[in-house]
Structure formats: C-alpha cells, structure tokens
Amino acid sequence: MADDASGAGIRTEDIEQARKLCGHLFAERNSELYTSAHADAIRNFARGYGDDNPLYTDDEYGANTVWKSQVAPPLIGIAVNKTLLGDSRPPELRRPSFRGVHNFVSGTDWELYRPILPNDTLYTFQGFESVEEKSSEFAGKTVIITRKHVRMNQDAEVVSVARVILIHAERKAAKAKGKYVVEPASYSDEDIARIDEVYAGERRRGAEPRWFEDVSVGDALGPIAKGPITTTDIIVFHAGGYGFTPFAPTTSRLAHQNRQRIAPFYINNAQGIPDVSQRVHWDSAWAQEIGTPMAYDYGVMRDCWLSHLVTDWMGDDAWVVRQSSEIRKFNYMGDHHLMTGTVTGKRIEAGQPVVDLELRGVSQRGENTCPATATVALPSREHGAVHLPEVPTDLAEQAAKMMERHQELRRSGAGA
Numbered sequence: 001m002a003d004d005a006s007g008a009g010i011r012t013e014d015i016e017q018a019r020k021l022c023g024h025l026f027a028e029r030n031s032e033l034y035t036s037a038h039a040d041a042i043r044n045f046a047r048g049y050g051d052d053n054p055l056y057t058d059d060e061y062g063a064n065t066v067w068k069s070q071v072a073p074p075l076i077g078i079a080v081n082k083t084l085l086g087d088s089r090p091p092e093l094r095r096p097s098f099r100g101v102h103n104f105v106s107g108t109d110w111e112l113y114r115p116i117l118p119n120d121t122l123y124t125f126q127g128f129e130s131v132e133e134k135s136s137e138f139a140g141k142t143v144i145i146t147r148k149h150v151r152m153n154q155d156a157e158v159v160s161v162a163r164v165i166l167i168h169a170e171r172k173a174a175k176a177k178g179k180y181v182v183e184p185a186s187y188s189d190e191d192i193a194r195i196d197e198v199y200a201g202e203r204r205r206g207a208e209p210r211w212f213e214d215v216s217v218g219d220a221l222g223p224i225a226k227g228p229i230t231t232t233d234i235i236v237f238h239a240g241g242y243g244f245t246p247f248a249p250t251t252s253r254l255a256h257q258n259r260q261r262i263a264p265f266y267i268n269n270a271q272g273i274p275d276v277s278q279r280v281h282w283d284s285a286w287a288q289e290i291g292t293p294m295a296y297d298y299g300v301m302r303d304c305w306l307s308h309l310v311t312d313w314m315g316d317d318a319w320v321v322r323q324s325s326e327i328r329k330f331n332y333m334g335d336h337h338l339m340t341g342t343v344t345g346k347r348i349e350a351g352q353p354v355v356d357l358e359l360r361g362v363s364q365r366g367e368n369t370c371p372a373t374a375t376v377a378l379p380s381r382e383h384g385a386v387h388l389p390e391v392p393t394d395l396a397e398q399a400a401k402m403m404e405r406h407q408e409l410r411r412s413g414a415g416a
Helices: 012-021 039-048 171-177 189-201 231-242 252-261 277-281 284-289 299-314 393-412
Strands: 101-112 123-136 140-152 158-170 220-226 266-268 274-276 319-326 337-349 352-363 372-377
Touching: 012 123, 012 140, 039 231, 101 299, 123 393, 140 393, 158 393, 189 220, 220 299, 220 352, 231 299, 274 277, 277 284, 299 319, 299 337, 299 352, 299 372, 337 372
Parallel strands: none
Antiparallel strands: 101 158, 101 319, 123 140, 140 158, 220 337, 266 274, 319 372, 337 352, 352 372
C-alpha cells in the first residue's frame, strides 16, 4: 500500500512511466519475511491461514508420501524471497511514484511448476505486464496494473509464475464516492454454533489417493469455513508467514528510519502519530478515510483460503497446476466465508490427467467475494503418478541468466 497525506493522486506522467516498464523484468531486491523455506517457515505459513495439513506442518509426515519430504503450501511464494542481485535499472525505467494512491489486489493467477522443499531459497524477478486506465464506481479514476512475478529456487529452477492484478485508486476520490455502506456483521451463539459445525465437519483427503478415474464432473469440494475474521486473524496471517514487505512496517528506531525512507507511506492517526497507511487492514477508523466502512482482509489471504479448499480435497499425491482468482468484494472485519467448489471438467493435458475446478468464497451476505478456478493433476490408475508441468524454455533460460548474474555480482561484491 502507498498513501500520501498530500493527496497527489494519479498523475498522467506516472501512468506513462508505468507503461514504459511493461515487458521488462527486474531482479527483486526486497527480502520477504523468510528468505528460505525452512521447516518452521513452512509450518507457520500454513498455520497463518488456518491450514493444519501434516504435509506442510509436520516435518516427518511427508517422508512417506510421493514427495519424500515435507513440502510447502502452494502459495508460500508470497512469504519467501531473498534479495536477487541484478543490474541497476536505467533511469528511463524507474518506478512510477503513484503518491496519494491506494492499492487493492483484485485478482491473482498462479502457475506452479515445482514443489518448494525445506531449506529451499527463493529468488524473484518481476515487472509490469500490462497497464490499463479506467474509471471505477468506487474511486473514480483508476489504473489497473498486472505484475508478473517469476520465482526460482537456489538451483535456478522456476517454481512458480504469479500474476497479480493491482488497482490503483485515489484515496480522496474513493472516500468522496462513499459507495460501500454495510452493517457490521454480528453473531448470536447459535450463529457461531452453526459455523463451528462446518469447522468440525471438515476433512482432509490426506494419504488416500484421489484417483482421476473416480472423479466426475459435478463433484463438490467443501465446504470449509473461514472466519468470522478478526484483527487477530490479520495478526496471525502477518506473523505466520505473510510478513510486511515491501514497505516493512516496524517499530521504534526502525520505524523512525522507515519514515525517513518512505515518508508518504506514513499518515498521522487521530492522535497525531505517524502510522502506516497499511493499517487499513486492522484500523477501521483509517479504513473509513479511504472510503470503506471498516478494516478488511488481504486478497492474498483469500487466495490461500481457496488453495486450502483445493489441497484438502485433492490429497497428498496430487499437484495444483494453476489457480486463478478474482477479488470482487471486500471481506470486512466480522465477515465469515464458506469456501466451496465444483469439478467442471476432466481431461488429459500434456499427457497428465487433470481436473478443472470452479471455486467460490461466499460471505454471510450471500456474496461470492472471490470467484476462482483451479486445475489439479491427479494420480491415475491408468497413467500413474502425477508429473510436474514443464517450465517454458524461454522462462527457464531467463531464470538461468538471472541466477548467473546474481552469482557474478555476489562474487564481485558489487550487489548493484
């Protein structure tokens, strides 16, 4: 998130600069909460979004699976990254500032190629893929930027490609529109008991293979419950794995230093204290300043909920090939969701039996806030165990070049 007390807003020069960046991928220098996917990082990330799958949370369980090891949840790439050394950006490809602008994740698309194993180190190269200017009912003038993130391990093997759709909206315009007026959710003891029944009935497929031949179009996934969401859930998600990069909110002397580095990110609260604009996710008073009725979750949090639904259903021997989501509605403090899905197709893709899934996250208001799709490779009695997708040749070659340059700079001590 980036916000500016001056309310500078979306400038034409920033849009033009963003368009210049399209098609260029740069080494990602920001480290995430974890730089390596050690066993504790894998476990804590899974627990951070409420997943107790022993394939992720038990460092011994995975030895008896097809993976022969503990493995990480599909979307752990949002929490693991080590600085990738690379050549400096030329001046004409500097980042646009977009000050006075608030960012919302409105969707993601993941392609998953390799498992992330304990002690794997991840590196990322990323950039803009597209820039679109349009008007929004919520915030007036907006800019939609699709960012491409290519993640590789220490051996330069591409593990995933993620595309994140970010909506840049002017904060003051969003507040003036005042579109989102909702009543805070409240629950009786009976309401909580009904949600608890869903939690109590959730089951993981686990070690029992879900054979391709046994799946039919129309089969259901879930439900699994998520929420009612509280500030505690946001804290757990941050501490468990998501972290706070790239803006790195911190405390005391480090917070002072961070204010000097990115002053526009800090906006005074009601007590006159500079605080991070990212607090829209836990501070409802500040969230109202950008035009929403209360604090709300992260889009990537619901992405993890969707992947949790899928991995519970598919079992230990399967592989998530891709997952794509749209974050269409806010998920406010106190909201709760039922995550469900349906098998919409089954086929052979590149010699691999796969099934296509339609996924939903429906709130207590009856709104599907995060429609999504996924493709899962399943073990087959006829075709055998799953095999991992082939990494496109050009992408593999680019990863090798990025890692080679990283190693050169590391040896020279340049670290450009």
